[in-house]
Amino acid sequence: MNIKENLFKILEEIEDAKKYSITNEDVTLVAVTKTRTIEEINEVHSLGIDNIGENKVQELKNKIDLLNNSTINYHMIGNLQTNKVKYIYDKVALIHSLDRLNLIKELDKRAKNDNIFINCLIQVNIGDEPQKGGVAYEETESFLEKCLEYDNVKIKGLMTIAPNVNDELFLRECFQKMFKLKEKIKSKNYKEVEMQYLSMGMSGDFKIAIEEGSNMVRIGTSIFGSRN
Numbered sequence: 001m002n003i004k005e006n007l008f009k010i011l012e013e014i015e016d017a018k019k020y021s022i023t024n025e026d027v028t029l030v031a032v033t034k035t036r037t038i039e040e041i042n043e044v045h046s047l048g049i050d051n052i053g054e055n056k057v058q059e060l061k062n063k064i065d066l067l068n069n070s071t072i073n074y075h076m077i078g079n080l081q082t083n084k085v086k087y088i089y090d091k092v093a094l095i096h097s098l099d100r101l102n103l104i105k106e107l108d109k110r111a112k113n114d115n116i117f118i119n120c121l122i123q124v125n126i127g128d129e130p131q132k133g134g135v136a137y138e139e140t141e142s143f144l145e146k147c148l149e150y151d152n153v154k155i156k157g158l159m160t161i162a163p164n165v166n167d168e169l170f171l172r173e174c175f176q177k178m179f180k181l182k183e184k185i186k187s188k189n190y191k192e193v194e195m196q197y198l199s200m201g202m203s204g205d206f207k208i209a210i211e212e213g214s215n216m217v218r219i220g221t222s223i224f225g226s227r228n
């Protein structure tokens with residue numbers, strides 16, 4: 001696996017997809033480094049990637065300690081158990097997986113205690129898949145409204161993991177629904193809610209996601225090869 005070649009190819013593909021994006025926005029690449037070594041992470045970072053994503057708290061925490069590099073922005077992209085918040089809440093740039101009031105309560109408590117703000121995306125379960133985290137699509141706005149009272153947690157947008165299917169039309173519909181939802185929430189001008197990011201698109205579907213309005217993609221396999 002040649003990480004450099006893979007990465008440059010992906011960056012080109014992102015640029016290509018942007019030409020067909022309905023928003024023309026810039027797209028942030030979060031390199032998903034779960035199961036990858038510190039050397040591999042340092043390699044992508046040296047190639048210009050400042051955003052890395054992990055889906056497990058322990059692995060993320062270990063890597064933050066080992067990398068010891070304040071120029072990297074760490075993204076928590078996996079399910080976050082409330083009792084593990086303490087290990088990472090003050091070390092991450094963005095938590096993509098806010099989907100429960102328990103979780104925002106705990107984040108807000110810790111943030112207030114430290115006098116900091118924590119940035120989160122609300123994860124939406126767009127395919128209604130029982131094995132996946134995320135709030136139901138229909139419940140996103142009411143969940144967001146409940147989040148507003150937790151002042152030290154800032155809602156920065158939405159995240160979704162599309163169903164793992166080969167049906168391009170279906171995927172497009174999922175991404176379109178997410179984009180419309182983001183725009184709808186944005187138009188309501190909630191105080192302190194920015195709706196800056198729409199995090200969607202992985203190795204298999206990032207081009208479609210960008211075309212349909214994603215501005216943050218999370219890519220692992222296409223950069224580093226398949227995981228064991």
Ligand SMILES: *Cc1c(COP(=O)(O)O)cnc(C)c1O
Pocket residue numbers: 032034055077078161202203204218219220221222
């Ligand atoms: C693993 C993972 C990704 C990256 O998936 P690839 O198919 O390897 O690109 C993206 N998002 C989340 C939440 C993940 O857990």
